[in-house]
Amino acid sequence: MNLLIRELNEDDPAIISDAFQEQGWNKPVELYEGYLSEQKRGERITLVAEADGAFAGYVNVVWKSFYSCFRDSGIPEISDFNVLIKYRRMGIGSALMDQAEAVISERSAVAGIGVGIFSDYGHAQILYVKRGYVPDGRGIHNGQRHIQPGENIVVDDDIVLYFAKHLR
Template sequence: MISAAFTAIGWDKPVEQYEKYLAEQAAGVRDVLVATVDEEFVGYVTVRWESAYFDGMPEIQDFNVLPPYRRRGIGSGLMDAAEALVAQRSAVVGIGVGLYADYGQAQRMYVRRGYLPDGRGLMYDNRPVAPGNTIRLDDDATLMFTKSLV
């Protein structure tokens, strides 16, 4: 159902991605929070309990709300739930955000929610981009943030 919803809007989110998430949730590595409206899927977010980037700190990852349901508080509700879940285990959480315009709403939301850049600069595929280097501006180009939950 989730994969089909994203395929319908032209996003590549294969069923295998969600099968992996379910296996990771069963193993205690990740939790997946799903939002519905009138029993229809509208968005989700995941919590990876030990982030590779943040040296084991929990990281909120893969946060998505279907475009017709944005600006209705659904994303804020998912983030509230994810942060509350993380706060049960950690005083701080990390998150990354893409850099091009499609991520503009998320960039603004994270800043409004109190996320601050982690100070390591631009990342590409979770590795620092050295000054003077050229990268491809795609979903792997990110700025990473952290937030205190206490």
């Protein structure tokens, strides 16, 4: 397999959206158009993986994390990391993560990442730990605040545990 990792370009939003639609995931073209606009403004870098010329996955590096603990510490966040199901277990995710960490290491000694806490995220949880990411020790977060002991919540994609990794 010939693998290419490059930055998101103008042709990608429709291609990426269509590829995820084919596997039954709703990822609208507007999401990727927004990523492209933010990339042009220097707010993020979206890395795209192509396997033998076909879209296979992507990952984002967000320079100012939406997670306040990372943002306040100047820790860039790896975000919205997805590999198409048919391309998983081929090293594409690891190659995307390698490149995201290399991009971050040019500006920061630490990378941050958030991961969902239910079983759909199990493979990602394992991957991040194997790559040296450790929980930031603040507990689970719902996108707005940390969840307190005894609090009742709905466990969905917004409930995240954040991890960090020292790159240098």
